[in-house]
Amino acid sequence: MERCNECIRCTVDNCRHHHNTKNYCTLDAIQVGTHEGNPTMDQCTDCKSFNIK
Numbered sequence: 001m002e003r004c005n006e007c008i009r010c011t012v013d014n015c016r017h018h019h020n021t022k023n024y025c026t027l028d029a030i031q032v033g034t035h036e037g038n039p040t041m042d043q044c045t046d047c048k049s050f051n052i053k
């Protein structure tokens with residue numbers, strides 16, 4: 001079974017790093033960033049490790 005990182009919960013299942021059956025990331029670490037100049041809410045933040053399947 002594919003290993004997942006239980007420290008990184010994620011529901012983005014169209015990312016190639018998403019676990020196939022569990023809502024976890026399979027990477028050891030991820031990069032989080034923002035596309036906003038002045039982020040004020042969760043929608044302003046992004047997983048920069050996202051990679052389309």
Ligand code: SF4
Nearest residue numbers: 010015017018025047
């Ligand atoms: S890389 Fe980011 S978006 Fe992709 S599964 Fe991991 S946490 Fe989710």
